[in-house]
Amino acid sequence: xxxxASVLAGCSERSSLFIENGSGRTMIVRVFFNDFGESFGYxxxxxxRAWGWAPLEGRVSGPIAIYDESCNIVWHDEIRPDxxxxxxxxxxxxxxxxxxxxxxEPTSALLDYTDRCADSSNPRR
Amino acid sequence: MPYLxxxxxxxxxxxxxxxxxxxxxxxxxLVLFVQLRPDYLHPTEIGTDVSTYFxxxxxxxxxxxxxxxSPGDRPMPIWPPFWTVPLVAxxxxxxxxxxxVAFLPPILSIYGWWxxxxxxxxxxxMWIVTRGNAPVVIAAALLSFATIITGLTGNVNGLxxxxxxxxxxxxxxxxxxxxxxxxxxxxxxxxxxxxxPAVFGLWLLAERRWRAAAxxxxxxxxxxxxxxxxxxxxxxxxxxxxAGDAAxxxxxxxxxxGMLRSLGxxxxxxVAAPAGVIVLSGVLAFAFRRRPGxxxxxxxIGATFALPVVRYETLSFLLVALVPWTRALRGSPSAVxxxx
Numbered sequence: 001x002x003x004x005a006s007v008l009a010g011c012s013e014r015s016s017l018f019i020e021n022g023s024g025r026t027m028i029v030r031v032f033f034n035d036f037g038e039s040f041g042y043x044x045x046x047x048x049r050a051w052g053w054a055p056l057e058g059r060v061s062g063p064i065a066i067y068d069e070s071c072n073i074v075w076h077d078e079i080r081p082d083x084x085x086x087x088x089x090x091x092x093x094x095x096x097x098x099x100x101x102x103x104x105e106p107t108s109a110l111l112d113y114t115d116r117c118a119d120s121s122n123p124r125r
Numbered sequence: 126m127p128y129l130x131x132x133x134x135x136x137x138x139x140x141x142x143x144x145x146x147x148x149x150x151x152x153x154x155l156v157l158f159v160q161l162r163p164d165y166l167h168p169t170e171i172g173t174d175v176s177t178y179f180x181x182x183x184x185x186x187x188x189x190x191x192x193x194x195s196p197g198d199r200p201m202p203i204w205p206p207f208w209t210v211p212l213v214a215x216x217x218x219x220x221x222x223x224x225x226v227a228f229l230p231p232i233l234s235i236y237g238w239w240x241x242x243x244x245x246x247x248x249x250x251m252w253i254v255t256r257g258n259a260p261v262v263i264a265a266a267l268l269s270f271a272t273i274i275t276g277l278t279g280n281v282n283g284l285x286x287x288x289x290x291x292x293x294x295x296x297x298x299x300x301x302x303x304x305x306x307x308x309x310x311x312x313x314x315x316x317x318x319x320x321x322p323a324v325f326g327l328w329l330l331a332e333r334r335w336r337a338a339a340x341x342x343x344x345x346x347x348x349x350x351x352x353x354x355x356x357x358x359x360x361x362x363x364x365x366x367x368a369g370d371a372a373x374x375x376x377x378x379x380x381x382x383g384m385l386r387s388l389g390x391x392x393x394x395x396v397a398a399p400a401g402v403i404v405l406s407g408v409l410a411f412a413f414r415r416r417p418g419x420x421x422x423x424x425x426i427g428a429t430f431a432l433p434v435v436r437y438e439t440l441s442f443l444l445v446a447l448v449p450w451t452r453a454l455r456g457s458p459s460a461v462x463x464x465x
Contacts, residue, residue: 013167013169013170015171031171031200031202032202033171033172033202034162034164034172036202036204037204038172038202038203038204039202039203039204040194040200040201040202040203051197052200053171053197053199053200054197056199057169057231057232057235058167058169058170058171058176058231058235059167059169059170059171060170060171060172060200061164061170062172110196110197111196112196113194113195113196113198113200115203115205115209118203118204118205118209119205119206
């Protein structure tokens with residue numbers, strides 16, 4: 001029953017990640033796959049608001065981390081199963097909230113993938 | 126007589142007790158793995174093996190590169206230096222997935238593949254445990270953790286384990302044309318999805334199954350041709366570059382090359398290790414050609430270690446080496462070297 005319930009729950013899961021960089025510098029955002037060293041990431045220039053990935057089938061799990069341009073980690077947290085809206089504000093604060101608030105954003109604004117900071121270790125470890 | 130006495134156990138059969146113990150142990154291990162890694166039950170999750178195949182098919186039908194990421198693509202994790210591209214498998218995986226992505230809802234294609242891979246892995250494991258003798262059952266139990274991971278991740282290895290086991294059963298009957306063609310086509314497909322099964326071609330040659338070997342060669346050419354036709358001619362140098370990276374920077378600690386590296390052997394030996402495994406498998410398969418079961422097990426072991434990227438769960442591929450040592454079904458041709 002648990003197996004069937006889990007599978008059925010998985011069928012309806014979707015996720016997305018919208019990033020808003022209100023800080024005055026380029027930041028690197030990486031999402032790690034569970035406990036592994038594997039990750040994907042985006043370089044987000046100052047002032048940019050764009051999608052990492054627009055809504056798609058499948059949830060996401062693992063840490064989300066923000067690095068400066070020298071790949072020093074400045075913040076990390078567990079990503080939400082549905083992704084989220086990541087806000088980097090002027091004061092240097094970071095906030096991960098529900099992706100619902102990003103649903104009205106145009107999906108044409110998409111971030112490039114980057115391998116910068118990809119050799120950083122998983123923040124969970 | 127006490128409920129669980131030695132006499133009762135003997136009358137039930139120690140072999141049956143062992144099988145029952147291994148099945149219960151495996152079931153508990155399966156539950157434990159699912160508890161520890163609930164994401165195993167979510168093949169649609171970003172970063173899973175099935176998500177990787179789906180993404181490759183998606184990029185192909187969208188006219189984007191299979192081995193590179195563009196904005197808007199389904200996210201694919203990388204892990205330098207082991208892999209720096211969204212797909213390490215041959216491009217045939219993307220070609221195979223293209224129609225699944227194009228014509229089926231994602232939920233259906235992803236869960237369908239995942240269930241098929243799980244079922245193929247589980248069926249092979251159950252067959253071996255229920256139809257092997259004690260050493261075979263114990264060997265399968267030792268592979269149970271790796272097998273569970275392979276089954277739950279929906280990795281293509283799960284389908285290959287089932288397919289290559291079918292090759293053994295097909296080879297046990299009379300050498301008819303349809304059987305040989307089926308053997309050849311399965312091996313061609315398996316090799317197109319992952320290079321390791323190419324080693325089984327040496328088994329066909331050792332067993333002088335010329336018709337099956339020809340079917341495998343023709344099947345391989347047709348699949349390669351279709352792949353190039355669908356993915357474009359540039360896919361050949363691109364994939365060779367990816368495979369070259371995997372053979373050098375991508376060598377994992379559990380591979381033969383990785384083990385030789387840890388012993389301090391020079392890099393040229395590390396890179397040549399998979400070729401050495403293939404040659405050794407071929408030589409041994411020819412040496413044992415009069416014992417098809419032994420020769421088949423040798424090439425199955427060779428196929429497991431003939432790659433620069435071997436991880437713990439890859440060891441589940443060794444299940445294929447155990448298949449010849451299981452009892453055939455009543456009325457079907459018996460296996461060579463079969464367990465009594």
